[in-house]
Amino acid sequence: MSNAFDAIDVIRAKRDGVPLSAGQIRWVVDAYTRGVVPDEQMSALLMAIFFRGMSGDELAAWTQAMIDSGERKDLSSLGRPTADKHSTGGVGDKITLPLAPLVAACGVAVPQLSGRGLGHTGGTLDKLEAVPGWRADVHEEAYLRQLREVGAVICAAGNDLAPADKLLYALRDVTGTVESIPLIASSIMSKKIAEGADALVLDVKTGSGAFMKSAEDARTLARTMVGLGEAAGVRTVALVTAMDRPLGRAAGNAVEVAESVEVLAGGGPADVVELTLALAREMLAGAGRDDVDPADALADGRAMDVWRAMIAAQGGDPDAPLPSPAETHVVTAPATGTLTRLDAFSLGVAAWRLGAGRARKEDPVSAAAGVVWRAGVGEQVTAGQPLLELQTDDAARIPRALEALEGAVGVDTGEQPLPLILDRITA
Template structure:
């Protein structure tokens, strides 16, 4: 088998066999296939696409290129959740304990943030003492004991995907649906889940800017799940504005605790209940989404989900007292108001711009080696559709210092992310559609 023949075949629109795809992935991972040949293949895929079967074969080959979690010793259906990335997206910190409280084991491996999107592992490390690195035995035993663990991804999980993603990033082949879908799903399959719920973001703060592109990606990932025997559904959600008002690691942990107390932001709570209901159905604890939603609402109201978070923090060495006293979380030294430059109604909030502002404050990373400040970030006090007066506070910056030039630049940058118009604006839709192997169901 020759790499050049495989490139030629895909360049001309042919379908690759499982053996040809495995040859490519294994050869690129072990270094026998050079970057320039893999780049040519990726560009051929970019232009000619891949079938559902090819994409599934690529996904499995990448999943098998490194470590794979074996969750078979954990009783029950293991359901995982993945978000395609967004701003103010604190759902994992709420969903994991909520779903575990419903009796579904949650054995989750998460990543760190890069650029304008936050990472669950960074957020959890804002809890004093919380350990995100666990041995395989500790991870499995914790899930068996309390039904819940959230840890960092193994360093040798899907090495083929890591290498291919880095190549795509510098060869203008990132925006290929089969390559995006297989990248995401390879990590989920290597993580060992029996079923997967995907939160596919669309809008200005998301990678997929249009609803059509988000649905296309969701359909591709659901098809992969079906091909490899993992029940998969995708929920298409809005990221034209940050999901929750808080952007920053400790701030988002605080927001998650408030949500589990039943006093969280409406949009964040609504989406978590929607995603949790689907996870409960896939986990076999509810017959349909309506029943699943009734269950998780009751668990939220009873405090059972909050107690499950407390158990997870204690089990992973963290200070479980933060659940009752959030002042134990890292605190920013300075706070500054961002004021509206005009009166009217908030017509738009640029989520990506605010995510980048939080990164510049120190809450995120421009490169994977950057250190982050767990306390800093920003919090919105106005959302799309809210009325606002000129000079009224629309957000607050949480900063580590008070240098006047830096404060002025950051407050101006944050204010510029808000579009304010004289006429009233409707609140945006939160959930657009649900994609299953049966098709796309659009929400009214």
């Protein structure tokens, strides 16, 4: 690519509110990925974007430039439609685990490239690594073979997928430019579009345990991402969903795998089942298979069969017992009445402090650590009954986890929980 542009001109233009051309954007993303534009200049540009925002045209060009920094996978050889899902992250959000095999059981292949957790939100790969023997790394040939034979794969993304995003993400993290809707949207969508699925369903969380605390911000992000997906030729829909309270009855790694298996066995918490089915129906509709009811595949065991095959294909033993904690600590209900508050953020921080999450990307996580709760928001509790169970490998972690839970539980406070699904956003 020619050096027809200059990084300082691009920075100044964005700083002063002048729209960037597609050529400028393509050049700067490519030059940064190749190491021609240094971190300090890209940091300045990111900060200018943070304050000035991006127009729809700029954002589409920026996202496409990030996709073009690597390769876009071609899944046309699978001979069946493909659909993918992305969640913006939350507490107890194990939905990918039952969802991928469920959708695959309905005839749509699911190429799910997932990530690890950071801070109070759990990572899908960390959860699955609680299964003895399971491996997150699947090389290209095995990836396509597993999609053909099993129908679903959940694995780590290779370095060939939107490499610009990996570099920009690390830079945003250390320059205070993470909370920018255009930068969040382009980061998520460049990776998801590069995965090559025909259809994409976004689960955009809102509430205390979510990245987007306000429903309006969540809707703005959802609309932005749906627009980017559609512009790139991927059928895209978003659900805005509740994360003021955690999902299900467990937050952690092994505990969330156990809960996912319950859902696949036809049981599990009502909210996890409801959201799994809602997202499955959207994925199937996007892939042209809305003639299939995913509830049938949960009821008759087909989804469980795919789960077992998917785990085994990646070296895991679906029958092996999951790791259990060395230490537990019970927190009782503070009063008798209706549980009106179970704060998602507080529970996520508690699980993280117990060892289920990491503070830095390179930290190890404990498979057995987490929090389990005996009642959900809207249910009756009795003063003194066991409400939360903290699980950890190291008893010394319990006091800090308890600190995180101060004020997290409320009985009869008059608070109204968000509906599980707040909104559905299409192009």
